[in-house]
Amino acid sequence: MSSSTITVTVKLFAAYQEVCGVPELIMQFPCDTPVKAVRDHLIAENPKLIPWCHFTRFGINLIFVEPETLLQDGDEVVLIPPVSGG
Secondary structure, three states, X not given: OOOOEEEEEEEEOHHHHHXXXXXXXXXXXXXXXXXXXXXXXXXXXXHHHXXXXXXXXXXXXXXXXXXXXXXXXXXXXXXXXXXXXX
16 A cells, blocks of 8 residues: 555445445555545546535544544545434
8 A cells, every 4th residue: 555545444324334335444545535535536427426415524533523534544434424213
C-alpha cells in the first residue's frame, strides 16, 4: 500500500446496510480525505442512498465528528442515517 493512501473500516447501519447489502466495508482513500467522502462514494455507487445525503451523521472511532473531519489510516467510520421508530 502506498503511503499516500489510507484504509478505513466503514460500519453500515439502517438504510446504508440495506442498500449496500453488507454490515461493513474496507475502503481506501487518499490521505487528507474528509469523512464525508465515504458517504459521497457510497451514494455515487448506490443512488438509492441520495435521500439520506443531507441527514447522515458521521462517527470516527466511536466519536461523532463533523463532515470535514479528516480520516486517518485505520479509522473505524460509522455512517448514521436518520432512524425512524414507533
